[in-house]
Every structure is written in C-alpha cells, then in structure tokens.
Amino acid sequence: MTIEHLIMQIAVILLATRFCGALLRLLGQPEVIGEMIGGLIIGPSALGLLAHGAYFHWLFPAQGMQFLDLLAQLGVMFFMFIVGLELDLARVRGKGTSVVATGLVSLLGPFSAGLFFAWLMLKHPALVGHVKSPTAFILMAALAMGMTAFPVLARIINEHNLKDTEVGAFVITTGAVLDVSGWCLLAVVYDLAKVQLSGSGDILSSVGLGVKTAVLAAAYIVVMMFFVRRFLWRFQSHFELRGHITRDVLALTFFLLLVSSLVTTALGINGIFGAFMLGLVFPSGEKFVRHISSKLEDITLLLLLPIFFATVGMHTDITQLHSATVWKSWGYLIAVLMLTKFLFSSITAKVTGSSWSAAGLTGLLMNTHGVVELVVLSLAWQMGAISSRTLTVLVLAFLAITTIASVLVRLARLPMRRRTLAGSGDAETEKDQSPKIHILASLSQAGTVKGLIRVSHALLGGETGRVTALLLRQPAESSIAGDPAITDELDPITVASAEAKVLNLELTTLSPPSLRIARDICKVIEHQQVDWTVLGAHQGIVNTSVLGGVVDYVLKHSGRNVAILINKRLTAIRRVLVPYLGEAQDAGAMLAAQRISKNADVEITILHVVKPKRPNDAEPLGVKELVDRFLPGTDGGNQIRMTVIETDTPVSAVSERSRDYDLMILGMSPLWRLRQHLLGSNQSSVAVLSTCSVLIVHAATPKKATSDQPPASTDRGGDGKTQ
Numbered sequence: 001m002t003i004e005h006l007i008m009q010i011a012v013i014l015l016a017t018r019f020c021g022a023l024l025r026l027l028g029q030p031e032v033i034g035e036m037i038g039g040l041i042i043g044p045s046a047l048g049l050l051a052h053g054a055y056f057h058w059l060f061p062a063q064g065m066q067f068l069d070l071l072a073q074l075g076v077m078f079f080m081f082i083v084g085l086e087l088d089l090a091r092v093r094g095k096g097t098s099v100v101a102t103g104l105v106s107l108l109g110p111f112s113a114g115l116f117f118a119w120l121m122l123k124h125p126a127l128v129g130h131v132k133s134p135t136a137f138i139l140m141a142a143l144a145m146g147m148t149a150f151p152v153l154a155r156i157i158n159e160h161n162l163k164d165t166e167v168g169a170f171v172i173t174t175g176a177v178l179d180v181s182g183w184c185l186l187a188v189v190y191d192l193a194k195v196q197l198s199g200s201g202d203i204l205s206s207v208g209l210g211v212k213t214a215v216l217a218a219a220y221i222v223v224m225m226f227f228v229r230r231f232l233w234r235f236q237s238h239f240e241l242r243g244h245i246t247r248d249v250l251a252l253t254f255f256l257l258l259v260s261s262l263v264t265t266a267l268g269i270n271g272i273f274g275a276f277m278l279g280l281v282f283p284s285g286e287k288f289v290r291h292i293s294s295k296l297e298d299i300t301l302l303l304l305l306p307i308f309f310a311t312v313g314m315h316t317d318i319t320q321l322h323s324a325t326v327w328k329s330w331g332y333l334i335a336v337l338m339l340t341k342f343l344f345s346s347i348t349a350k351v352t353g354s355s356w357s358a359a360g361l362t363g364l365l366m367n368t369h370g371v372v373e374l375v376v377l378s379l380a381w382q383m384g385a386i387s388s389r390t391l392t393v394l395v396l397a398f399l400a401i402t403t404i405a406s407v408l409v410r411l412a413r414l415p416m417r418r419r420t421l422a423g424s425g426d427a428e429t430e431k432d433q434s435p436k437i438h439i440l441a442s443l444s445q446a447g448t449v450k451g452l453i454r455v456s457h458a459l460l461g462g463e464t465g466r467v468t469a470l471l472l473r474q475p476a477e478s479s480i481a482g483d484p485a486i487t488d489e490l491d492p493i494t495v496a497s498a499e500a501k502v503l504n505l506e507l508t509t510l511s512p513p514s515l516r517i518a519r520d521i522c523k524v525i526e527h528q529q530v531d532w533t534v535l536g537a538h539q540g541i542v543n544t545s546v547l548g549g550v551v552d553y554v555l556k557h558s559g560r561n562v563a564i565l566i567n568k569r570l571t572a573i574r575r576v577l578v579p580y581l582g583e584a585q586d587a588g589a590m591l592a593a594q595r596i597s598k599n600a601d602v603e604i605t606i607l608h609v610v611k612p613k614r615p616n617d618a619e620p621l622g623v624k625e626l627v628d629r630f631l632p633g634t635d636g637g638n639q640i641r642m643t644v645i646e647t648d649t650p651v652s653a654v655s656e657r658s659r660d661y662d663l664m665i666l667g668m669s670p671l672w673r674l675r676q677h678l679l680g681s682n683q684s685s686v687a688v689l690s691t692c693s694v695l696i697v698h699a700a701t702p703k704k705a706t707s708d709q710p711p712a713s714t715d716r717g718g719d720g721k722t723q
Contacts, residue, residue: 114143117337221277235253250292453496597640
C-alpha cells in the first residue's frame with residue numbers, strides 16, 4: 001500500500017468521525033459517541049453495503065490494515081496517558097469509605113454479574129459466533145461490562161454543569177477509583193485470558209500465573225507511585241519557573257511514556273497499562289495538566305483516536321445480526337447491563353450516605369461507556385477471545401446504553417438546568433427590586449469581550465441597571481476543566497470582570513456548559529427577562545455574513561432588542577454616528593442612540609441619508625424636529641447634532657464619514673448590505689468598509705407603539721415592519 005492510499009484512508013476517517021461527532025453534538029449527545037458511530041459507518045456495517053463491498057475493500061484492503069492498526073495502538077497509548085494525567089488522585093483522599101466502596105462495587109459488582117451474563121451468552125451462538133476459549137471469552141466480556149468510561153463520564157458531568165456540585169464531585173472521584181481499579185484488573189484478566197487461549201496450562205497454573213501478573217502489576221504501581229513520581233515533580237517545577245512546557249520536557253514526556261509501555265509489556269502486562277500509570281503519577285497541578293494536555297489532546301483526539309474508532313469499525317459488522325432473535329437478545333442485554341450497573345452503583349451510594357436523588361443520579365452516570373470499553377473489546381478481539389460478532393453486539397450495546405443514560409441524566413437535570421439559566425435568587429424579591437434595564441452581554445472570544453462590556457455599559461445610559469456576562473462553553477471532549485488551552489489571561493469571564501472593574505460597573509457572570517449555544521442564549525434571554533442582548537459578530541468559513549450563525553438565530557428567536565458589535569479596536573465611546581435612512585429598520589439604531597445619549601460626554605451625530613434632491617421633493621426634516629421625534633426626553637447637556645447628506649451611494653458615503661467616530665450605530669436596512677454570503681453578492685457592506693466599530697441593532701417588535709420608537713417613514717418606501 002502506498003503513502004497516498006494511507007493518506008486517503010486517514011482523510012476519510014477524519015471526515016466521517018468529525019461529521020458524526022458534530023451531528024451527535026447537535027442532538028445533545030456526547031461527541032465521542034458520534035465519532036465512534038463514524039468509525040462504524042466506514043466499516044462493513046455501512047460502507048461495506050455499497051456495491052457489494054467493492055468501495056470498502058478498495059479503500060481499506062486487508063493487506064494494508066496493519067498500518068492503521070499500528071497508528072490506532074499508538075493513539076490508544078497516548079489517550080490512556082491523557083486519561084491518567086487528568087485523574088487527580090488527590091480527589092480520592094479524605095473522601096472516606098463512600099467513594100472507594102461505591103467505585104469498587106460499581107466495578108466488581110457488574111464484573112461478577114458479567115461473568116454470569118457472558119456464560120449465558122455462550123448458550124446463544126447467534127450472539128457470540130465462534131469462541132476459541134469459553135473462559136477467555138467470559139473473562140474479557142465480563143470486564144468490558146464492568147468498566148465505566150471515565151473520559152465520557154467526565155464529559156457528561158461537565159456538560160450538565162455538575163462538576164461543582166456535591167454529586168458531581170462524588171461521581172468523579174468514584175469514577176477515578178473505578179478507572180484505576182479497572183485497569184489494574186485488566187492487567188490480570190488479560191494475562192489469564194491469554195494463557196487460556198494458548199492452551200499452555202490448566203486452571204491451577206492459570207490462576208498461579210494470574211497471581212504472578214497481579215504481583216508484578218502491584219510492584220510496578222508501587223515503583224511508579226513512590227519512586228518515579230518523586231522524580232516527575234521536577235516537571236511541574238520546571239513549568240512553574242518558565243510558565244510554559246518546553247520542547248525538551250515534552251520530548252522527555254514522550255520518551256517516558258514509551259518506556260513505561262515497553263516495561264509493562266516486558267512484564268507480561270499490556271503496554272496500555274504502562275501509559276495509563278505514567279499519566280496517573282504525573283504531577284497534577286491544574287495549570288501544568290492544562291498545558292501538557294493541550295499539547296497532546298489535539299493530535300490524539302482529532303487524529304489518532306478516530307483511527308482507533310475506524311479500526312474497531314472495520315471489525316464490527318451489523319449485517320451479522322440478521323435475525324429478530326439476535327436483536328431481541330441484544331435489547332435484553334442492554335436492559336440487564338443498565339439495570340445491573342445502576343443497582344450496584346446507586347444502592348452502594350445510598351448505603352454509604354448519599355440521598356436517594358444523588359444515588360439515582362450516580363447510578364445513571366456510571367452507565368457511561370465509550371473509548372475504555374472499546375479498548376478492552378479491541379484487545380479481546382485481537383487476542384481471539386471474542387469474535388467479530390460479539391464485538392458488534394457489545395459495541396452497539398455500549399453505544400445504546402451511553403445514549404440512553406445521557407438522555408436520562410439530561411431529563412433528571414432539566415429542572416436544575418432551567419434554574420441555572422434563569423439565575424439564582426428569589427423570584428418575588430427580584431420582581432420587587434428589579435432594575436430599570438437588564439442587559440445581557442454574550443461572550444465568546446476573549447478579544448471581543450472588552451468591546452461588548454463597554455457597549456453594554458453605554459446602553460445603561462447612566463441609569464441603575466443590571467449587566468450579565470454570559471459565556472456558554474461547549475464541553476471539552478475529555479478535559480474536566482474545559483478547554484485546556486484557555487489560560488486565565490484568555491478566559492472571557494476573567495477579561496469581562498476586569499473590564500467591568502475599570503468601568504466601575506457591577507457585573508453578574510453566568511457560565512453554564514451548552515451543546516447548542518444559540519438556543520441557550522435565547523433561553524437565558526427569556527428566563528431572565530433581558531431587555532437588550534449584545535453579541536459579537538463572527539464570520540464563519542462558509543457563511544461570511546456578519547449576521548450569520550448564532551447571531552442570526554438570536555435575531556430570529558429572542559424577541560428582544562439585539563445589538564451586534566463588530567469590534568474594530570473600540571477603546572472608548574465618545575463620538576457616535578447614527579446613519580438614518582427613514583426606514584422602519586432604523587428603529588433599532590434610534591433606540592440604541594437614545595440609550596447611549598443619556599451618558600455624559602457622548603456626542604451623537606444623526607446622519608440623515610437622502611437621495612439627491614429633485615425639483616418636487618420635500619425639504620428634509622430639520623435637526624430639532626428629528627431630535628424631538630426620535631430622541632425625546634434626552635439630557636440637554638448631551639450634544640446631539642444632525643447632518644443631512646444627499647447621495648446615491650449611501651454605503652460609500654457613510655463609510656467615509658466613519659473615520660471621525662468611535663462607534664457607528666446601524667439599523668437592519670438592506671441598503672447597508674449586512675447579509676453577504678460566500679456565494680452571494682461581492683459588494684462590501686458598511687460593516688466591512690467602516691473605519692470605526694459598528695453596532696448593528698435590531699429592535700424587538702413592540703406590543704404597542706411607544707414614544708421612543710420611530711414609526712416608518714414614507715420618504716424611503718418603508719413598509720412599517722421591523723426586520
């Protein structure tokens with residue numbers, strides 16, 4: 001196989017896994033589940049059905065799979081190092097017997113029950129296919145049933161905003177105990193299964209070899225925990241002195257990872273265990289873990305791990321499950337596995353002191369399966385302990401269980417999530433003491449935060465009001481703390497708080513996780529009764545409109561006043577330009593100008609743009625009439641000026657005037673060409689051509705007309721409707 005063919009394979013794998021991951025994220029499911037499904041799609045289960053498998057066998061020939069298998073094994077090693085790295089053993093200390101007991105029972109209980117379930121599966125050849133060694137099959141299948149995927153567990157806890165709650169902390173530490181214990185158990189079970197498959201010993205010698213493996217694994221753990229770990233703390237000291245991870249330190253980390261894997265392989269233990277143990281004993285300082293994870297996660301999670309998903313998908317063939325009896329048994333298996341894990345976890349949590357609600361949530365969360373189980377099943381398949389049919393049955397079962405558990409957790413957390421989006425506090429008290437105006441600043445990128453906070457402060461107009469900074473974070477794939485690449489200096493909430501302090505502005509912050517950013521912004525607007533929403537404009541790759549994506553959704557569904565800031569180094573708001581066309585869409589711009597005009601030291605210029613005067617045209621409205629009409633009750637100390645300009649090219653004329661101002665406020669008129677797309681008109685908009693920052697304002701459709709809302713003007717053909 002040529003390098004070109006390998007590149008083509010990897011490209012198809014990346015496309016399938018990322019597309020399915022994004023699709024599952026939109027459906028409210030963990031992205032990693034979608035990536036695993038993507039691996040199945042490019043296997044015989046989907047791609048293999050086209051043209052009788054011709055495309056599949058051409059793209060993934062059997063003689064070339066060894067290269068993908070090697071990359072997949074390397075990806076699993078790096079992934080397990082990251083899992084161990086993000087497992088902070090300090091979480092377990094001082095947690096008492098409850099965490100340890102729940103973690104061990106959540107592993108050993110389902111594992112013991114899995115031994116029985118796997119034995120029952122052997123009685124149904126349609127489910128398990130050909131089995132070389134019943135003992136090896138039972139051991140490896142039972143271990144996969146007993147495990148819980150800690151990365152997926154952490155992802156779901158972060159997604160549902162549970163990480164700072166008591167039950168979230170309890171489940172995370174419980175999952176850590178289960179994960180460490182599970183990989184130690186794998187070291188023993190894997191060796192026992194390997195001996196059974198080789199047929200080189202009887203039961204007694206197999207048990208003796210298992211004890212030997214357990215002793216070697218325990219000795220390796222002791223060496224890593226009490227000797228190697230002391231040396232590794234120098235890595236964190238090196239980081240703290242320099243403030244970053246040097247390439248030499250990173251290269252040494254890779255070297256130690258490979259050596260640790262080689263040592264465990266030499267001891268007769270799978271090399272994955274060595275990678276996991278090195279990550280586990282690495283320094284656990286929060287910033288250090290963030291930085292070193294950010295170096296590894298991108299290449300591991302976006303390139304190597306999808307290749308592993310693809311290799312598993314190559315050996316998973318849904319067409320083998322061709323009878324109704326098999327699918328019926330598969331459904332029973334899902335129900336039994338879920339119920340077993342739920343009962344063992346929840347009852348133990350309740351007995352050790354948790355409330356019924358916390359215990360029930362613990363049982364649901366422990367029903368998360370993912371990469372960890374795929375690793376166990378992949379090892380079992382490679383050694384011949386399970387057939388491809390068993391692999392297919394269990395992979396599909398684990399995907400279904402995780403999806404069901406995620407939905408149930410979401411439903412159980414729905415009331416608390418609504419309270420989070422609505423904000424804390426007594427509703428009646430807030431109603432009685434409600435501020436005159438409530439402004440929501442929706443943050444995203446740190447570079448736009450200062451401008452958003454300044455505009456929000458200006459919209460208060462010097463009045464008593466409330467400003468809330470909202471940052472909806474998409475949960476990171478494996479990091480509990482969120483995006484490991486975000487430092488304190490780049491965290492939007494930190495930047496917003498610092499800017500509010502400079503402006504002497506009282507700022508409320510809200511930062512729940514979200515899978516659907518635009519929808520949840522609208523929910524916050526609704527729950528908190530927001531008057532104005534300020535967003536940053538971000539152009540995408542395909543849709544280059546400044547009003548696309550999240551902004552467009554909020555404009556259509558929020559039902560409130562929305563302001564979109566195109567930030568061009570906005571440092572102060574002193575000179576404001578308000579182009580006025582006399583259209584209904586000018587309502588938003590005039591409302592925002594009215595708010596900002598109440599601030600001291602703000603000069604507002606209303607630029608009335610009209611077509612060149614014809615002999616029979618009426619005279620344009622005077623300055624005083626326009627100010628009285630659209631800015632009633634403004635403070636006389638504020639300087640409000642009116643300028644009339646006659647032009648056939650309003651975009652060019654307004655853009656030329658923008659160089660003398662700090663901020664331009666625009667309505668949603670089509671004349672400003674704000675909605676431009678990649679395949680649409682190539683005419684530049686005012687937002688692009690303007691020298692100063694631009695605030696595009698959409699006014700909410702009023703229930704009834706008010707004095708501060710401009711009616712449609714007839715001199716530009718307005719239709720009386722707001723856009």
